[in-house]
Amino acid sequence: MNIPMNVKTNAKGLTNKTNQMPPAIPSGRGKSTSSVPHGGHAAHAKVSAASESPSSSRQPSRGWTELPSSRLKNVKCADPFASKASEFKTKFGSVFNAGGIPCRLNHGAVNIKLQWSKDPRELDYDPLLIVCAEGLSETQHPYAFAARACFEHMLAAEGSSAKTTPLVPRIIPCLRAALLSPNKNVFAGAVEAATQLSEVVGEAMNPHIHNLVMQMNKKSSDRDLSPKILKAMQTFEEFGGAEALKVIKSKVPTYCSIHI
Secondary structure, three states: OOOOOOEEEOOOOOEEEOOOOOOOOOOOOOOOOOOOOOHHHHHHHHHHHHHHOHHHOOOOOOOOOOOHHHHHOOOOEOOOOOOOHHHOOOHHHHHHHOOOOOEEEEEOOOOEEEEEOOOHHHOOHHHHHHHHHHHHHOOOEOHHHHHHHHHHHHHHOOOHHHHHHHHHHHHHHHHHHHHOOOOHHHHHHHHHHHHHHHHHHHHHHOOOHHHHHHHHHOOOOOOOOHHHHHHHHHHHHHHHHHHHHHHHHHHOOOOOOOOO
8 A cells, every 4th residue: 555655654554644734822821832834824823822812902991880970870860840849758859949048069070069159157047957857858869968968067057056956846856757767868867967966956955865766776786877876876975964865775775875
């Protein structure tokens, strides 16, 4: 039998080609040590290796993991064309929409800020502060943010203590209504508002804190709300004194005084 020169027979009588092309260059990181005899095949192999190499492909850079606007994607927005008082959740929404509160919202690239057209120190707190307290139960944008910000800014203004103290009996029911809300954000906002109110009016809250403490304690097991609730009770005690501690302990026996 005639055997071509480029083919040889092994022990079992099988034939193997001697001048076969070398195996394809494996893809991977780094340079390959395999040689390719023909220039055309070498160029093709280099292109293939470069296209298959993971290191040759550019990975997209890691930028924003969350768009600033996504913070509001789960927040319901109020109807911008609402005009009747019955179309708003609280009185705050209708007053704010009608321009009855001298402020507006500035929507920046990341944050939303409240800008006053009149100094809060010059505002008449009765009934404006009560309207803002009622707005703490709002769940729609922009009223939810505006109500919290207005309430906070007015309490932080110079001379707010003298204006706020006479209004405490009318503010407490608004805070309690917000604490009864099933909305977690509304509850958290009410706890923060009650904390700030205690810092401003002090012992004037003592006759009313039992209504707030009872509602707060119902959600004290929540991991997110528990720190805010504890801070509120500690603030009640700090600014309300021994009488406030007595009320808190009567409603929450497990509460530990800040003076221990």
